[in-house]
Amino acid sequence: MSLTAKPLISTKTKIVATIGPASETVERLTQLVEAGVALFRLNMAHGRRDWHEAVIGRIRRVSEDLDRPLAILADLGGPKIRLGPIAGGSVNCEIGHRFRIVVYPAAARGPNDLTSSHRALVQQLEVGDVVLLVDGLVSMRVEEKQEGAVVCRVVQPGEIRSGAGINVPGVQLPGGALTEKDYGDVRWAAGHSVDFFGLSFVRRPEDVRELRDELRRLDSGARIVAKIERAEAVEALDEIIHEADAIMVARGDLGVEIDIARIAGVQKQIIRRCRQARVPVITATHMLESMRSSRLPTRAEATDVANAILDGSDALMLSAETAIGHYPVEAVAMMGSIARETEPMIEPLVGPEPGVRSPKAASSIIDGIVEATSRLAEEIRATLVLVATRDGNTALLLSKQRSRTPVLGISHHEATVRRMSLYWGVTPLHFSEAHDSGELLRRVTDWARERDLLRPGDRVVLVASTHWTATGHNMIVVDEVK
Known part of the structure; x- marks a missing residue:
């Protein structure tokens, strides 16, 4: 009997599932593992620590019950810039409307004032800069700088909500990849023996070394997954790959930071470099996004998953599909089905991989x-x-x-x-x-x-x-x- 026909091995391409309200119970976690999940991701940007602790306990219970090793990835929030609270929870941004972005919540005086607690944001923005909100669905252009504020005009309309992410392509904001909250999360998660840490918004190899030093101080053997989601990270890709234990192609923020037309090419470039350096690579974000509310993916999504496998991804990650989607188990099963159909098309590597090898590689x-x-x-x-x-x-x-x-x-x-x-x-x-x-x-x-x-x-x-x-x-x- 073929080994791959047994429940022991689902797919050669590993599946990472993000845990959330749709997948937090022991019953659902068990179903996800039986459908093909090998790693579980905890998004440390959301949820209280007592919730994460309970989920870790359930994952380990499922691992013991099914006699399957299950890895846990603690994905750090990083220096993500977000909007502050909006009166009523949301506001509709119509094309041509003007909004002020101010630093302190107390400075918001009018209905068109948006707040952000990131001090450097307003300081670094200049007239002509583009501000992207909600992963680029809404965009504004800076027209005027004021004391402690910038005035922007909407050029791409849409609805924004409290806590929406802010991206400013081409503008380098000061600060490293680890925030004060991240340090606390690292100490907590290392104490719970997680297997991997996701390092968000990496810009340079020093960011990875900073986390490595902290893990050594904590005597943690957890490995570092550097997330490539900034333009600066693409420029420093080889150096970051050399420092990290694994790489994630985080296409959400990356697709905002660089021209979305470049995403496919950059994804292939990252995966190819990782394969040459023999470093595991995870492709993530919007893999089967429509399955948040549909039992079946679009044809384009199915093709995207297959192409990510053919590119050389070691693992694929589901985010909202399993965290808050209506069909988390079906999404995992679908990803596994696509993988099983695609993997026979992969040609084995005969001889050394052409290209630069990682100095960290074996003798x-x-x-x-x-x-x-x-x-x-x-x-x-x-x-x-x-x-x-x-x-x-x-x-x-x-x-x-x-x-x-x-x-x-x-x-x-x-x-x-x-x-x-x-x-x-x-x-x-x-x-x-x-x-x-x-x-x-x-x-x-x-x-x-x-x-x-x-x-x-x-x-x-x-x-x-x-x-x-x-x-x-x-x-x-x-x-x-x-």
């Missing part, structure tokens, strides 16, 4: 073993590749080969097992430490046979990575199931 010995393993598994038509790993690095490198052979990532470190939930084509498994490769191979083979994943005559390739065996050697072992 040439492991490089050679990974490439040889992928080629060998294809040539002997292996049923399974087993990767025994302490830190998950060899499993990650093998995932970037895009082998057609299913890969089991095996570790006795639970954090490593959860972390491998992000790696394309790798199914993570927790096993207690083995004394040697022979014992490990026997135990895993017995485990797989009990689940009808292996049958007599099937061939298995075992990669024993550094630090797993007592000798610490890297090796490839080929075995035929008796």
